[in-house]
Amino acid sequence: MRLVIARCSVDYEGRLKAHLPLATRLLLVKADGSVLVHSDGGSYKPLNWMSPPATLRVIAAEGTQLDEGIVEQWTVQSAKTDDRLIVNIYEQLHDSSHELGIDPGLIKDGVEADLQRLLAEQIETLGPGFTLIRREYATAIGPVDILARDANGGTVAVELKRRGDIDGVEQLTRYLELLNRDPLLAPVRGVFAAQQIKPQARVLATDRGIDCLTLDYDAMRGVDDADSRLF
Amino acid sequence: MRLVIARCSVDYEGRLKAHLPLATRLLLVKADGSVLVHSDGGSYKPLNWMSPPATLRVIAAEGTQLDEGIVEQWTVQSAKTDDRLIVNIYEQLHDSSHELGIDPGLIKDGVEADLQRLLAEQIETLGPGFTLIRREYATAIGPVDILARDANGGTVAVELKRRGDIDGVEQLTRYLELLNRDPLLAPVRGVFAAQQIKPQARVLATDRGIDCLTLDYDAMRGVDDADSRLF
DNA sequence: GAGTACATCTCGATG
DNA sequence: CATCGAGGTGTACTC
Numbered sequence: 001m002r003l004v005i006a007r008c009s010v011d012y013e014g015r016l017k018a019h020l021p022l023a024t025r026l027l028l029v030k031a032d033g034s035v036l037v038h039s040d041g042g043s044y045k046p047l048n049w050m051s052p053p054a055t056l057r058v059i060a061a062e063g064t065q066l067d068e069g070i071v072e073q074w075t076v077q078s079a080k081t082d083d084r085l086i087v088n089i090y091e092q093l094h095d096s097s098h099e100l101g102i103d104p105g106l107i108k109d110g111v112e113a114d115l116q117r118l119l120a121e122q123i124e125t126l127g128p129g130f131t132l133i134r135r136e137y138a139t140a141i142g143p144v145d146i147l148a149r150d151a152n153g154g155t156v157a158v159e160l161k162r163r164g165d166i167d168g169v170e171q172l173t174r175y176l177e178l179l180n181r182d183p184l185l186a187p188v189r190g191v192f193a194a195q196q197i198k199p200q201a202r203v204l205a206t207d208r209g210i211d212c213l214t215l216d217y218d219a220m221r222g223v224d225d226a227d228s229r230l231f
Numbered sequence: 232m233r234l235v236i237a238r239c240s241v242d243y244e245g246r247l248k249a250h251l252p253l254a255t256r257l258l259l260v261k262a263d264g265s266v267l268v269h270s271d272g273g274s275y276k277p278l279n280w281m282s283p284p285a286t287l288r289v290i291a292a293e294g295t296q297l298d299e300g301i302v303e304q305w306t307v308q309s310a311k312t313d314d315r316l317i318v319n320i321y322e323q324l325h326d327s328s329h330e331l332g333i334d335p336g337l338i339k340d341g342v343e344a345d346l347q348r349l350l351a352e353q354i355e356t357l358g359p360g361f362t363l364i365r366r367e368y369a370t371a372i373g374p375v376d377i378l379a380r381d382a383n384g385g386t387v388a389v390e391l392k393r394r395g396d397i398d399g400v401e402q403l404t405r406y407l408e409l410l411n412r413d414p415l416l417a418p419v420r421g422v423f424a425a426q427q428i429k430p431q432a433r434v435l436a437t438d439r440g441i442d443c444l445t446l447d448y449d450a451m452r453g454v455d456d457a458d459s460r461l462f
Numbered sequence: 463g464a465g466t467a468c469a470t471c472t473c474g475a476t477g
Numbered sequence: 478c479a480t481c482g483a484g485g486t487g488t489a490c491t492c
Contacts, residue, residue: 001236001257001269001271003234003257005232005329005331012485014485015341015484015485016339016340016341016342016485017339017340017341018337018338018339018340018485019337019338020334020335020336020337020338021335021338023331023332023334023335024329024330024331024332025331025334026232026234026259026329026331028257028269030269030271030272030273031271031272032271032272032273034272034273034274034275036269036275038232038259038261038267039331039333039334040232040261040262040263040331040332040333040334041261041262041263041265041283041333041334042261042263042265042283042472042473043265043280043282043283043472043473044265044267044275044276044277044280044282044471044472045275045471045472045473045486046275047334047336047337048337048485049274049275049485050485051274051275051485051487052272052273052274081485083485093329094327094329096325096327098236098255098257098324098325099255100236100254100255100256100257100270100271101254101255101271102270102271102272103251103254103256103270103271103272103273103278104251104252104254105251105278106249106250106251106278106279107249107250107251107252108247108248108249108470109247109248109249110246110247110248110470111247111468111469111470112467112468112469113468141431141466142466142467143466143467143491161468162246162468162469162470165480165481166481167398167401170398170401171467198479198480199479199480200480200481243470245470246469246470247470249470273487273488274486274487274488275486275487276469276471276486276487276488279470280470281470282470282472312470314470339485341485342483342484342485343482343483343484344483372481373480373481373482392483393483393484393485394484396466397466398482402482429464429465429466430464430465431465431466
């Protein structure tokens with residue numbers, strides 16, 4: 001990894017064009033040839049970048065470039081597409097390289113998959129007498145998060161989200177439409193379950209006869225821990 | 232901006248929990264208190280991070296931490312939420328600080344807005360005899376990208392995407408449903424226009440009587456340039 | 463490799 | 478403030 005602080009201007013050409021006027025920025029060159037251009041604020045997204053795999057070619061400035069104050073030009077070329085990032089460097093204020101090695105990677109807990117596992121284990125959260133048919137029930141248009149049976153033996157399709165948005169209701173609607181064509185399953189009703197359900201999504205779901213269920217991940221994890229302690 | 236290369240482990244707790252085992256990484260501390268943890272590969276997304284505004288508190292290790300080899304612990308606390316990032320530093324291999332100033336920001340060209348402008352100017356791309364009613368036609372549930380009239384005087388709603396996905400078809404379907412309730416406009420038919428249309432999106436659109444149109448941005452830009460040269 | 467859905471999505475516009 | 482839609486989305490997973 002190479003870290004350069006420089007006064008520079010940056011141009012990107014590829015899926016779109018983008019230009020960064022002259023200013024002082026961090027240029028981060030990774031081992032795979034990718035380059036990130038960061039300012040001293042904003043979120044984790046760089047101002048501009050080149051995704052790996054890419055190759056960095058550095059050439060000394062000459063002619064009119066020198067007259068404009070450019071000392072060096074970087075061309076970062078994507079190996080797979082014809083995307084290009086061109087960095088004109090006017091002054092280098094810092095330059096250091098470091099060996100980092102391969103990263104073991106991130107371990108996550110609390111994503112949708114965890115929520116799904118917990119809800120499947122605690123299926124009666126949906127209502128008394130509910131039983132799990134299966135998680136990730138496969139259909140032609142994608143997997144239904146949870147398929148269950150209610151106390152009356154009716155089939156219930158559950159769409160699970162961390163944040164319940166209109167998109168999720170649309171997704172569940174498509175699944176329900178398909179599932180209800182299957183005479184062995186029909187009638188199938190829907191439950192839209194999320195940690196937080198947006199008002200518009202709730203209105204749309206209710207309008208389509210889909211039940212909404214707000215989930216408390218911490219409480220469900222608490223039950224899970226309590227269960228684990230019993231065995 | 233502060234750049235630190237360190238052997239460290241990182242833990243995030245907030246909307247979810249995430250853990251990074253001990254390894255050598257870049258820690259980037261921005262002026263607004265945000266912190267990015269980068270490895271020497273992958274894309275522009277950090278392994279872990281804290282969004283601004285945030286405050287960084289550094290404390291020297293003590294007791295059992297020292298026994299484990301930790302020399303310093305960073306606590307990055309979000310100012311707005313209770314999200315926290317904890318970095319245990321085992322060894323600092325580099326540490327430098329730099330004044331960058333405020334960045335003038337990015338200038339873009341070629342995003343959906345440009346595509347929309349071009350299609351509005353070249354409305355006969357939709358078919359001979361088409362005329363533009365207006366761009367960004369406002370409805371209660373959001374703006375329709377382009378509203379046009381076909382050769383027979385029928386109203387046509389166009390949903391425009393760079394990448395045509397199922398979401399876009401759903402969006403257009405909602406607009407069509409609403410527009411067709413307006414007796415002054417009905418019947419309104421739909422056109423789903425994108426640089427690339429995914430097969431499933433095409434199937435769904437066709438199933439709903441929505442026409443699909445694949446756009447060639449470069450060709451349209453070429454026409455635009457040619458037009459410009461004429462006047 | 464293509465397609466699909468999730469994301470601590472981020473980011474901007476808009477009401 | 479929330480909502481909605483775009484993104485050079487990235488990323489993981491399935492087929």
